[in-house]
Amino acid sequence: MDIPVYDAIVIGSGMSGGWAAKELTEKNFKTLVIERGPETVHGKDYPHDFSNPWDLEHRGIMDEKLLERDYFVQRRCFGMNEYNRSHFVNDRLNPYIEEKPFNWIRGYHTGGRSVMWGRQSYRLSNLDFEANKRDGHGTDWPIRYEDLSQWYDYVEDFVGVSGSTEHIEHLPDGVFLPPMEMNCAEKAIKQRLEKQYADRKLIIGRIANLTKPKPHHIELGRGPCQFRNQCSRGCSFGAYFSSLTATLPAAKRTGNLSMAHNSIVKEILYDTETGRASGVRVIDSETLQEREYRARIIFLCASTIGSAQILLNSKSTAFPNGLANSSGVVGHYLTDHLMVGGATGVLPGYEDQYYTGRRANGIYIPRFVNMGDNNQDYLRGFGYQGAASRSNWGGQKATPGIGVDLKKKLHDPGPWKFTIIGFGEMLPRYDNCITLDEERRDPYGLPLVKINVSWSDNESKMRESIISNAVDMLVKSGLEDVKPVEWDTTPGTAIHEMGTARMGLDAKTSVLNGFNQCHDVPNLFVTDGAAMASSTCHSPSLTYMAMTARAVDYAVRQDKANLL
Amino acid sequence: MSSKDLLLINRRNALKAAATVLGSAMITPTLVAAVLAKPAATNTAERSLSPAACKLLVDMCDVILPRTDTPGAVDVGVPDFIISVISNQFKPVHQDRFLLGLTFIESRIKNSSFAKAGALPDLIDVAALETLDREALVEGLTDPIHSTYRELKSLILVGYYTSEPGATKELKYEAVPGAYRGCVPYDSVGSAWATR
Numbered sequence: 001m002d003i004p005v006y007d008a009i010v011i012g013s014g015m016s017g018g019w020a021a022k023e024l025t026e027k028n029f030k031t032l033v034i035e036r037g038p039e040t041v042h043g044k045d046y047p048h049d050f051s052n053p054w055d056l057e058h059r060g061i062m063d064e065k066l067l068e069r070d071y072f073v074q075r076r077c078f079g080m081n082e083y084n085r086s087h088f089v090n091d092r093l094n095p096y097i098e099e100k101p102f103n104w105i106r107g108y109h110t111g112g113r114s115v116m117w118g119r120q121s122y123r124l125s126n127l128d129f130e131a132n133k134r135d136g137h138g139t140d141w142p143i144r145y146e147d148l149s150q151w152y153d154y155v156e157d158f159v160g161v162s163g164s165t166e167h168i169e170h171l172p173d174g175v176f177l178p179p180m181e182m183n184c185a186e187k188a189i190k191q192r193l194e195k196q197y198a199d200r201k202l203i204i205g206r207i208a209n210l211t212k213p214k215p216h217h218i219e220l221g222r223g224p225c226q227f228r229n230q231c232s233r234g235c236s237f238g239a240y241f242s243s244l245t246a247t248l249p250a251a252k253r254t255g256n257l258s259m260a261h262n263s264i265v266k267e268i269l270y271d272t273e274t275g276r277a278s279g280v281r282v283i284d285s286e287t288l289q290e291r292e293y294r295a296r297i298i299f300l301c302a303s304t305i306g307s308a309q310i311l312l313n314s315k316s317t318a319f320p321n322g323l324a325n326s327s328g329v330v331g332h333y334l335t336d337h338l339m340v341g342g343a344t345g346v347l348p349g350y351e352d353q354y355y356t357g358r359r360a361n362g363i364y365i366p367r368f369v370n371m372g373d374n375n376q377d378y379l380r381g382f383g384y385q386g387a388a389s390r391s392n393w394g395g396q397k398a399t400p401g402i403g404v405d406l407k408k409k410l411h412d413p414g415p416w417k418f419t420i421i422g423f424g425e426m427l428p429r430y431d432n433c434i435t436l437d438e439e440r441r442d443p444y445g446l447p448l449v450k451i452n453v454s455w456s457d458n459e460s461k462m463r464e465s466i467i468s469n470a471v472d473m474l475v476k477s478g479l480e481d482v483k484p485v486e487w488d489t490t491p492g493t494a495i496h497e498m499g500t501a502r503m504g505l506d507a508k509t510s511v512l513n514g515f516n517q518c519h520d521v522p523n524l525f526v527t528d529g530a531a532m533a534s535s536t537c538h539s540p541s542l543t544y545m546a547m548t549a550r551a552v553d554y555a556v557r558q559d560k561a562n563l564l
Numbered sequence: 565m566s567s568k569d570l571l572l573i574n575r576r577n578a579l580k581a582a583a584t585v586l587g588s589a590m591i592t593p594t595l596v597a598a599v600l601a602k603p604a605a606t607n608t609a610e611r612s613l614s615p616a617a618c619k620l621l622v623d624m625c626d627v628i629l630p631r632t633d634t635p636g637a638v639d640v641g642v643p644d645f646i647i648s649v650i651s652n653q654f655k656p657v658h659q660d661r662f663l664l665g666l667t668f669i670e671s672r673i674k675n676s677s678f679a680k681a682g683a684l685p686d687l688i689d690v691a692a693l694e695t696l697d698r699e700a701l702v703e704g705l706t707d708p709i710h711s712t713y714r715e716l717k718s719l720i721l722v723g724y725y726t727s728e729p730g731a732t733k734e735l736k737y738e739a740v741p742g743a744y745r746g747c748v749p750y751d752s753v754g755s756a757w758a759t760r
Contacts, residue, residue: 050739052728052731052737052739053726053727053731053758053759054726054727054728054731057648058645058648058649058652058653059645059722059723059726060722060726061649061653061722062653063652063653064653064654064655064658065655068655180744181744181745181746181747182746183746183747184746184747186746187746187747226740226741226742227741227742227743227744228739228740228741229760351750352749352750352751353747353748353749353750354748354749354750354752354753355744355745355746355747355748356738356741356743356744356745356748356753357738357741357742357743357744357745358741358744358757358759358760359744359746389760390756392725392735392756392757392758392759392760393721393725393735393756393758394725394760395760397717397718397721398701398714399701400697400698400701400702401697402627402628402690402693402694402697403627403628403629403630403690404630404632406628406629407629407630407632407634407734410721410725410756411734411735411755411756412755412756413750413755413756413757
């Protein structure tokens with residue numbers, strides 16, 4: 001049988017794969033996107049998009065037996081619920097080995113985790129890109145903010161990022177749609193906090209929801225945010241960015257896109273004569289038959305752990321330890337974010353004020369540690385996400401009393417509560433890695449991924465700092481009943497895995513160059529979180545998108561010049 | 565009514581039991597589906613509540629969130645909801661723990677003088693329930709009776725405020741708000757929002 005040949009293959013249809021598909025097809029490359037999961041159709045496959053609470057038989061209370069049997073890892077994710085459960089993998093059918101506890105939260109379907117992502121969208125700055133060089137942990141990023149800024153502009157405009165212009169040097173402004181509104185309590189706390197701390201700002205979150213769609217969003221069938229705060233169920237309004245709402249429809253309309261679903265990549269094939277990747281071998285998850293596809297450019301966007309798994313399993317005489325792994329660092333330097341707590345308190349007063357609508361966004365307090373005169377006994381930094389709201393019955397289940405009095409109390413909302421949770425940078429360390437277990441196999445016969453990740457002393461010290469700074473800020477801003485939020489979080493819980501095929505200047509110590517191109521294999525690009533040379537403290541998806549668009553631009557120019 | 569009446573019974577008897585206790589009008593299509601839809605006796609979870617436990621739940625729902633000028637917990641089917649959650653969503657060890665706790669609650673709050681007289685055996689001793697509520701939610705006691713009470717009260721609240729009347733008549737609910745306004749006078753809303 002003839003092996004299908006394309007100009008380009010993209011492995012994975014999530015955040016990065018969707019962008020690779022869009023950019024390649026728009027540059028007239030016949031492109032095949034390979035997705036290991038089944039097809040998910042925008043709208044049709046959002047079973048609870050329009051469910052009211054009373055439409056669910058158990059009102060969102062999940063079946064404990066089902067959770068124990070099929071979602072024993074995914075249930076550890078703060079974001080999974082009965083309304084969006086169909087977007088998360090079945091753990092029983094998708095095993096991996098936790099050498100140390102690690103929550104690998106996944107979605108195997110068209111669009112991957114872009115369907116359920118948190119949508120917070122921040123640019124990195126040179127505070128981030130220079131961090132490895134400054135303190136010697138990790139390999140120096142081969143790029144700087146100047147290399148990426150125009151690509152941030154480009155992807156933000158297409159994505160539709162709502163946010164406010166703030167002129168913060170280490171949190172660069174972007175191409176923003178109108179910001180969402182802060183509520184009364186947040187406005188008051190912002191004013192007090194910024195008065196107390198000259199080095200700190202409290203801003204509205206920057207988020208990939210359309211507050212005011214542009215014509216090019218509407219052309220793709222996307223509409224404005226309806227403020228339902230249920231994005232992860234899927235949104236038929238197309239108001240939040242995902243591969244399903246934006247990049248894949250854009251790719252499809254070029255006429256250059258093909259999709260292969262239920263196709264689990266076993267390996268990327270390597271041609272020793274040309275020194276190039278020649279194609280991909282997949283296992284059909286329904287028939288267990290193997291198939292091959294060929295292309296002259298391959299974009300690996302299977303997620304941080306998934307992409308490393310594929311490289312490690314792509315063995316040849318030239319690359320006995322896995323494709324593009326002459327450095328031996330594929331699978332290593334795995335990081336997540338340190339999401340381990342913060343503080344919560346009550347803002348007195350404002351009880352005659354409330355809000356309408358459900359804002360799927362919060363506030364952000366950008367990093368202030370280890371900058372300027374601020375020096376800590378640990379490296380790197382963190383920012384806080386948070387929000388103020390008045391609790392309803394759900395937040396007041398512990399209200400004492402019974403009968404008419406109880407009903408009366410729960411009729412009104414509680415006081416204004418304000419909570420902030422830190423997102424901290426995790427140092428890249430060689431020991432934090434994934435490897436393959438050749439003995440134990442998944443249902444498709446592939447070696448199981450073994451994950452071995454732990455926090456270091458730096459993270460422990462930063463954790464203390466995240467919590468104590470949060471408490472201090474809330475107290476100094478006049479909040480009452482301030483309590484620390486202290487979580488004993490397992491790595492993986494922030495769902496920000498990064499670093500397993502890191503960028504670097506030196507092919508001996510890194511996998512990718514500054515264009516996400518494998519040092520060892522010129523026509524193979526890795527543009528998902530695997531490429532990240534450090535985790536920074538920012539939600540990373542926007543950076544994957546910008547890197548992907550930039551890498552495609554580069555790859556296509558190289559291809560035209562016959563350099564691939 | 566003795567505590568052992570609250571022990572688990574087979575799921576296949578659950579519908580009959582519920583019908584006996586609640587009257588057939590209380591058996592919603594939802595509960596029927598929950599009890600009958602799954603094949604019987606496929607595993608140990610195929611169990612449900614005894615008539616006595618069902619009755620206790622109805623009485624507690626009625627006392628904790630009664631009918632006022634808006635519907636009460638029993639009006640909106642909260643007992644059915646709780647029975648279905650225990651029967652279908654709890655794992656067996658959780659069912660056992662919960663139902664054991666319920667026997668403790670029953671022995672504390674059932675009006676013993678009425679029970680002894682054989683008349684109105686279903687009335688709840690409201691003063692005893694208030695004491696239990698205070699112990700569980702003010703003093704924060706952690707005995708099985710208190711943890712079960714907290715869990716049950718939470719289920720009553722979930723069942724009520726996520727019901728259509730609870731969300732839309734007692735509180736306010738908008739499926740598609742369309743906009744967010746961060747600072748509005750509370751009086752223009754008038755109650756807590758049912759969903760966040």
